[in-house]
Amino acid sequence: MATGRSLQLHLLVLLSASISLVWLVVAVWTWVDASHEVDELMDGHLAQAAAILVVQPLELTDDAVADAPVLHRYGARVAFQVFHEGALVMRSSNVGEEPLSKERDGFDTVRYGGESWRVFATRGAESDVQVYVGEQVDSRNDIVLAMLRGMLLPMALAFPLLVYVLWWAVHRALIPLRVLGDTLGQRKPDALNPVVLPETPREMQPLVAELNELLLRIERMLASERRFTADAAHELRTPIAAIRAQAQVALGAVGNKPERDLALNTTVAGCDRAAHIVDQLLALSRLEAGQTEAVTQNVDLSAVAQQVTADLAPTALARKQDLSLEADKDCMVAAHAVWLTMLIRNLVDNALRYSPDSARVLVRVGRSASGRVVLDVHDSGPGMVGADIERLGERFFRVLGHVQTGSGLGWSIVRRIAEATGAQVAVRPSVLLGGLHVQIEWPDLRK
Structure with missing residues (x-):
């Protein structure tokens, strides 16, 4: 017998693929949402840092530039510049003397020193002071990736366990089908009584009901065939016996033509009656079997x-x-x-x-x-x-x-x-x- 596809495997693949697709959609949505939230947060930090620089007093002379030290391993990704009357008076050590942005006020995304920077520009307490605070865009991406990694890595590690749990659940859910198959396999060929399963699931009840209806129709058909056989044997016994008796009379009527002709005519009539009975029985059998x-x-x-x-x-x-x-x-x-x-x-x-x-x-x-x-x-x-x-x-x-x-x-x-x-x-x-x-x-x- 040719084997078809496994329903259990088919369900497992569909469920696993559906869960993977949902996870992928969630990951994309999380990436977009987290990127937006990180940008908002980091932009707020840039504006706050610029505000601190704005309120700081400038005590340096115009020909001196102060380089701020790098105090954190991520410090190289953040930079600032302070200009007074167009001259650079303070900066971080990871940027040059060229302004980070051409903008004078607000946010801007620029290329500086071969890197992408997110820059916030604002004027100081005095109109001749210009402050720039910038952050490398890659640092923001790294934060988002770290968030996704923290979320998706456990999910990826748990996926094999989830597949096993799904397999177990599908295996358990299909137990009634296996019970039905075992029940049918153990039945005798002539067993036409209804199939009864304990606690049949609601989804399987129409299947079991149709199966029992089929068994009932088969039982009726077999009963009709048995009645047909019994009727045929019962009804044909009389004309066959009469035909045999008349044939014996015809054999014994040697030299008596009228008696022989009567016996033969009676035999023909008996054959006609038997043929009529057979036609009636066949018609009735077809009607009772629902073969109209x-x-x-x-x-x-x-x-x-x-x-x-x-x-x-x-x-x-x-x-x-x-x-x-x-x-x-x-x-x-x-x-x-x-x-x-x-x-x-x-x-x-x-x-x-x-x-x-x-x-x-x-x-x-x-x-x-x-x-x-x-x-x-x-x-x-x-x-x-x-x-x-x-x-x-x-x-x-x-x-x-x-x-x-x-x-x-x-x-x-x-x-x-x-x-x-x-x-x-x-x-x-x-x-x-x-x-x-x-x-x-x-x-x-x-x-």
């Missing part, structure tokens, strides 16, 4: 009824029965023509079969007062009592006392087709002909 063909078209019920009555007309004529059809136009039903044909054929065939010779059978197709499409089948046969009507649709149920052959499956097929096509079935005594009246109604497609 999808409704993809609207079918004219009148046309189907006309075709069925035309096919069964020779059977009615052979027994001198009156088979008539009254059909309105525009009686469309949402169903498949094959199933409608089977439904009408079973109803009309039953009416002809169980009605006496010279009886009447009336088939009507029309619309009710509410607009529903209605199929009515009346006959002048003996009818049925209420108890027998209630049992119509049970497999192999046949009213006692009838000599006509039958399998007892026709009504089961009728009810299953009606259910599949959304129709309602009613059976009552026929007011028109005195026998049985079967009425089937379908929804109005025009609404």
